[in-house]
Amino acid sequence: MHTFTLIWLGQLVSTIGSYMTSFALTLWAWQLTGSATALALVGFFYELPQIPVALFAGIIVDRFNRKYLMILGDAISALSTLILLLLHLTGQLHLWHLYLTSAAIGGFGQIQQLAYSTSITTLVPVQHYTRANSMNSVVHYGSIIIAPAAAGLLYPVIGLAGVLMIDLATFGVAIATLLLSHIPQPPPEKTGSAKQTGKLSRLWQETTFGIRYIWQHPHLLRLLIITALFWFFHDLGSAIDDPMILARSGSNAQVLGAIGTAAGIGGVTGAIVLTAWGGPKQRIHGLLIGFMGAGLAKTFFGLGQNLKVWVPAQFFSSLNFPLLGSSETAIWMESTTPEIQGRVFAANSLVLQGVSTIATLIAGPLAERIFEPAVHSKKVAWVVEPILGTQLGAGTALLYILTSLALVLVGVGGYCLPPLSQANDPALIDSQESHADE
Numbered sequence: 001m002h003t004f005t006l007i008w009l010g011q012l013v014s015t016i017g018s019y020m021t022s023f024a025l026t027l028w029a030w031q032l033t034g035s036a037t038a039l040a041l042v043g044f045f046y047e048l049p050q051i052p053v054a055l056f057a058g059i060i061v062d063r064f065n066r067k068y069l070m071i072l073g074d075a076i077s078a079l080s081t082l083i084l085l086l087l088h089l090t091g092q093l094h095l096w097h098l099y100l101t102s103a104a105i106g107g108f109g110q111i112q113q114l115a116y117s118t119s120i121t122t123l124v125p126v127q128h129y130t131r132a133n134s135m136n137s138v139v140h141y142g143s144i145i146i147a148p149a150a151a152g153l154l155y156p157v158i159g160l161a162g163v164l165m166i167d168l169a170t171f172g173v174a175i176a177t178l179l180l181s182h183i184p185q186p187p188p189e190k191t192g193s194a195k196q197t198g199k200l201s202r203l204w205q206e207t208t209f210g211i212r213y214i215w216q217h218p219h220l221l222r223l224l225i226i227t228a229l230f231w232f233f234h235d236l237g238s239a240i241d242d243p244m245i246l247a248r249s250g251s252n253a254q255v256l257g258a259i260g261t262a263a264g265i266g267g268v269t270g271a272i273v274l275t276a277w278g279g280p281k282q283r284i285h286g287l288l289i290g291f292m293g294a295g296l297a298k299t300f301f302g303l304g305q306n307l308k309v310w311v312p313a314q315f316f317s318s319l320n321f322p323l324l325g326s327s328e329t330a331i332w333m334e335s336t337t338p339e340i341q342g343r344v345f346a347a348n349s350l351v352l353q354g355v356s357t358i359a360t361l362i363a364g365p366l367a368e369r370i371f372e373p374a375v376h377s378k379k380v381a382w383v384v385e386p387i388l389g390t391q392l393g394a395g396t397a398l399l400y401i402l403t404s405l406a407l408v409l410v411g412v413g414g415y416c417l418p419p420l421s422q423a424n425d426p427a428l429i430d431s432q433e434s435h436a437d438e
Contacts, residue, residue: 003181004123004132010177011116012139014074017170019147021081023260024155024163025098027253030246037364038095040239045099047357049107054353057111058346059206062339066115067183071175073112077105078171085164114349118341121333122184129330134274137322141267144318148260152253186338210347213340220335222417223284224351227328230291230410232355237298237403239363240396247393248305255307262311266318274322283327288414290324293317295407302401303387363399371395 029039061069080101087093124132151163214220242256249255280286297317304310336344372395375384388394 003183004120005135006177007116007119007123007181007183008135008139010174012142014170014174015139015143016147016150017167018077019143020151020154020163021167023148023151023257024160025084026242026256027155028160029095029098030243030251032095034251035243035364035368037368039243040360040364042098042102043235043239043360044357046102046106047353047360049103050110050353051350051357053107053110054346054350055207057114057349058210058343060111061114061118061342061346062186063342065185066119067178067181069115070112070119070183071178073108073115074171074174074178076108078168078175080104081164081167081171085161085168088160088164110349110353114342114345117329118186118338118345119183121338121341122186129333131275131278133326133329134271134279134322137271137274137325138268141264141271141318141322143264144260144267145264148257148264152257155253186341206343209340210343210345211350213336213344214347217335220332223328223331224348226410226414226417227287228351228355229413230407231352232359233403233406233410234294235356236359236363236366237302237400239360240367240400243364243367244302244393244396244400245310247396248391255310258307259310259314262314263318266315267321269315270319270322274326279323279327279330283331284414286323286327287331288411290320290327291411291414292408293320294324295404295409295411298404298407299401302397302404305389367396367399371399374398 025042026039029042033039084093084097084101087097120129120132154163154166214224245256245259246252294317297313297320301310301313301317304313332345332348333341372392375388375395375398384394384398388397
């Protein structure tokens, strides 16, 4: 675990810097536009390039050195941050610059994240997959604790430029830990009787391998469908939660930071418990229970209008994500061998990024053009007003509540699909090598 822990520490430091930048840019963009759609579009342009990249990311990760791919991803993110810094210092920074740099970071970050996740199986014993993935949850949620609080304090003092400089320094730490680490490459893929095919045919086989592999394993196909539904509704709500909070708190950055800290504490608490526990033996139960727990907590969050409700609701929401995320990832790791994980994980990511991109694209217009006007109409106001009020952000809160209830329904629906409960049954996992030539 030594090498994994070293890399993990570097990613933790880098992620804290990146989240500080994201927090500062959110404040900057909200002050500039006051638009939920403008903020949601940053997420949309981050995710959009990940769809075409995912088509080839698996092939790249399975064929090239994963350590160098991770370094490349960090380097591109650092370069994008430097460009934003220079534009800001010269007074030339505009909203569309965020869209472009978000697209660059998202595209190369897709490869970097895929290289990182597929390296875990070559660094960590199988019995520690859930623990390793729960440590990765600490990277995300630990950063949520530190970054908003730090950025909220530093932003008024050092401004956006100072936060961007801190982010650049943290990228240096991440790259240094990667340079000091040895990441074993998976053994060459066993191709059996290699078929001589044309280049285009071979490229088509390589590109579609992951999707075909999932399609040929019904338990994985059902797992992909249920997780895609969950992340669609989750990301639809996530794209509007910051605008909802800012609108209902009078653009109070401290409120946004406090909620972010609550999310971090909840996530880290869940990750620590999961690391000590090791997770349920039937990981599919961890996945579905996590779906329902997160959905219920988010529903209460959407009903709230102040920190007395938002903070505990956010804590209990985030408490579920290490469980559901680690359980999902461990199932995929157990179901695929290291030499094909790049393509299979990329196929899974392709579908999830597709639904997430759609969700983030429609979130802003749904909130601003449909739900916000709806709460002021006579047909809806009499129902919504006693619960959510009719002030700015009430319509967005209504949409957020509906997406949260959908998360609960997805978890319940998962238990209504009997084959889904077999997703991590070793007896049902076929030999991966027999599919390598298909």
